[in-house]
Amino acid sequence: MFMGYGVILGSFLLAAVLALIPMPQWLLWGRPEWVALVLLYWSIALPHKIGIFAALVIGVMMDVLEGAVLGQNAFSLAVLALLSLLLYQRLRVFSLWQQSGMVFVMIGMHQLASQWVQTLEGTGARTPLFLLPALTSALLWPVVLQVLRGVRRHYRVS
Amino acid sequence: MKESHLGLRILLAVLAVVALITADLRFNSLEKTRAVLDTAATPLVWIADIPARLGAWQNKHIHSRARLLEERERLQRENLLLKGRSMQMSSLQAENVRLRGLLNSTAMLRSDVLVAELIGVSPDPVRHQLVLNKGARDGVYVGQPLIDADGLMGQVVDVGEVTSRVLLLTDSTHAIPVQVNRNGVRAIAEGTGALDTLDVLHVSTTTDIKPGDLLVSSGLGGRFPVGYPVAEVMAVEHDPGQSFATIRARPSAAINRSRHVLLVFVDAAGDSPPLPRES
Numbered sequence: 001m002f003m004g005y006g007v008i009l010g011s012f013l014l015a016a017v018l019a020l021i022p023m024p025q026w027l028l029w030g031r032p033e034w035v036a037l038v039l040l041y042w043s044i045a046l047p048h049k050i051g052i053f054a055a056l057v058i059g060v061m062m063d064v065l066e067g068a069v070l071g072q073n074a075f076s077l078a079v080l081a082l083l084s085l086l087l088y089q090r091l092r093v094f095s096l097w098q099q100s101g102m103v104f105v106m107i108g109m110h111q112l113a114s115q116w117v118q119t120l121e122g123t124g125a126r127t128p129l130f131l132l133p134a135l136t137s138a139l140l141w142p143v144v145l146q147v148l149r150g151v152r153r154h155y156r157v158s
Numbered sequence: 159m160k161e162s163h164l165g166l167r168i169l170l171a172v173l174a175v176v177a178l179i180t181a182d183l184r185f186n187s188l189e190k191t192r193a194v195l196d197t198a199a200t201p202l203v204w205i206a207d208i209p210a211r212l213g214a215w216q217n218k219h220i221h222s223r224a225r226l227l228e229e230r231e232r233l234q235r236e237n238l239l240l241k242g243r244s245m246q247m248s249s250l251q252a253e254n255v256r257l258r259g260l261l262n263s264t265a266m267l268r269s270d271v272l273v274a275e276l277i278g279v280s281p282d283p284v285r286h287q288l289v290l291n292k293g294a295r296d297g298v299y300v301g302q303p304l305i306d307a308d309g310l311m312g313q314v315v316d317v318g319e320v321t322s323r324v325l326l327l328t329d330s331t332h333a334i335p336v337q338v339n340r341n342g343v344r345a346i347a348e349g350t351g352a353l354d355t356l357d358v359l360h361v362s363t364t365t366d367i368k369p370g371d372l373l374v375s376s377g378l379g380g381r382f383p384v385g386y387p388v389a390e391v392m393a394v395e396h397d398p399g400q401s402f403a404t405i406r407a408r409p410s411a412a413i414n415r416s417r418h419v420l421l422v423f424v425d426a427a428g429d430s431p432p433l434p435r436e437s
Contacts, residue, residue, distance in 0.1 A: 013202065020206035020281055028283045052171045060178070064195040065202060067280055067287045067316065067323050070188055071178035078171045085164065118284065121183060123330055125284045126351065 004157040008050065011038050011148060012058055020065055029129040032136045035062055035073075036080055036110050040103065040141075041148045043084040044091050046158065055081035069121050076113035080106060096142050104138035189316075193294070196318030203289055203321060207277045214417065270423040271305075272296060276416070277321065284351055286329035286413075288312070292421060293320040301381055303422045309387035309410030310334070310375055311419060327388065327409055328353050336388050337376040338367055344376055347389055347407060353414050356389050358405035363396045365403065373407055383424050387411075 015034035023031055035058060042050040059074030066073070083106050084091070091099055111131055118124045151157075182188045278289030292298050294317050302314040304324050312332065316323035325332055330351040336358070337344045343365055347356040361367060371391040377384030389407035396403050 016202055017206045020203065020278060022206075022210055022279055023281075031281060052167050056171055056174055060195075061199065064192065064199050066282055067285065067289075068282070069179060070182040070192065071175050074178060075175040078175060082168060082171075117179060120179065121331070123284050123351075130284075 003155060004049075007151060007155045007157050008042055008046075011042070011151065014038075016062065016065060019062070030132045030136045032140050033107055033110065033133045036077060036107055037103075037137055037141065037144045038148065039077055039080060040084055040106065041144060043081050044088045045149075045152060047085055047088050050081070051085055052078050052081045069117060072114055072117040072121075075117055076110045079113045080110045083109065096145070099145070100138045100141045103141040104134050107137045108134035110134075189300075192316055193318055196316055196321060196323070197293075200318060200321050203278045271420040272298075272423065274304075274322075274419050274421050276419060284330070286312075286326040286332075286349065286351070286353070287315075288324045288326065288419075290322050290324060290419065290421070291320070293318045293322050295320055297423070298322045298421060303382050303386075303424070305386055305420045305422055306411045306416040306418075308412055309389070310382060311409075311411045311413060311416070313381065314421070326413055327356060327411070328413055333359075334382060334388060335376045335378040336373040338391075339372040339374045339387075341366055343367055344378065345373075345405075347373060354408055355392075356407045356409060358391070358407055359402070361403050361405055362401065363398075363403045367391060367403070367405065368394055372410075383422060 012035065015038040018034040019031070039050065039055055039058065043055075055077040056074045059072075059077040060070060062068070062073035062077070063070045087102070087106075091102060094102065108131055111134055115124055115130055178188075182192075272292060274290040274292040276288050277291045280287040290298075290304075298314055298317050300314055300317055304311045304313060310327060312324045312326040312329075314322050315325045326349070327334060327347070328349040328351070330349050333346050333348040335344065336347045343361070345361050345367075346359045348359055350357050358367075358373070369391050372387055373389045373391065375382040375384060375386045375388055387410040389409045391405060391407045393406045394403055395405075
């Protein structure tokens with residue numbers, strides 16, 4: 001039981017570190033949304049454990065780490081969690097590439113939500129490049145899915 | 159899964175998020191909370207910085223002897239040069255104090271500096287922020303100016319216990335009062351969101367300002383100390399249809415390269431050059 005939460009927390013912390021690690025300049029706009037991907041996986045696999053509330057808590061953590069407005073990531077991750085709560089039954093029966101397509105759309109909406117709060121602050125992106133992470137995240141989805149599924153089965157998180 | 163509670167949960171989430179954003183953005187009332195959370199998040203920032211630190215370690219320890227000797231020679235030359243210049247400095251400073259006394263103007267601000275190391279950069283390309291390894295424990299305060307060897311870099315916006323967060327000059331929400339070093343013309347330099355460009359705002363087309371001019375901080379507004387280099391004017395465009403000239407400047411500081419930076423402590427305690435401070 002506690003082991004399960006430990007594994008989930010660990011995966012989020014790892015994703016947060018990956019989200020912070022300095023990247024080369026040319027990859028700046030394309031950084032995959034690691035935390036969003038991990039949240040997506042857990043909320044599809046264990047919707048009774050990881051949902052909107054977890055998304056809010058992790059979002060606030062990310063806001064602090066990124067120096068964003070408190071609530072920006074909380075909002076966009078909550079939107080993502082809500083989408084996956086509405087769609088998880090369908091997503092589970094999709095093939096890997098169909099899932100990737102859905103991940104592209106969902107992370108795209110997550111990015112839009114995030115941009116919306118940033119625009120309130122006055123630091124919205126001036127190019128549509130801010131949608132690039134949706135593409136890189138969708139391409140990485142199969143990898144993230146396999147890895148986290150392996151972890152979940154190994155530690156029998158349910 | 160209890161679908162029936164979904165509506166309620168969405169409502170609660172929306173309320174929580176709206177409350178958070180409003181409190182942070184409109185009322186700025188979460189500074190304390192943020193400081194506590196910043197402190198709690200420090201280990202993650204440290205871990206994320208490990209690759210960069212490994213790179214720096216490698217740079218420091220894996221060098222050929224020839225290169226080290228060459229560097230030593232270069233530093234000795236530079237040291238000699240700087241020593242020569244600082245000899246003149248002290249007499250000039252004394253003269254400056256006397257002249258200021260004659261003019262009945264206030265003494266220059268005295269400033270101490272604290273060396274800090276960069277341990278994180280904002281992952282968001284539109285947000286130009288740095289995380290430093292000095293915090294409230296070292297006396298860092300919100301609004302404190304940050305410089306590197308070449309000029310002003312930005313100011314502190316969040317202070318945790320052992321880390322602090324700096325907003326750079328180039329962030330699109332940042333503006334700094336400047337003056338042209340050559341003739342004292344005052345203006346505001348605003349960040350553009352690009353690392354190598356500042357916009358100089360509200361300068362009328364007839365003002366004497368041209369490419370190559372050095373912009374230094376003017377000290378108006380009381381946040382930044384006077385006289386630190388801010389940027390160099392790159393291009394001045396006069397469009398007859400506009401009432402103001404379009405002026406672009408390049409920050410003097412190595413905004414995206416410096417790993418070691420200086421936090422400046424400003425207080426009005428007489429006239430002295432920046433002193434190294436115990437860290």
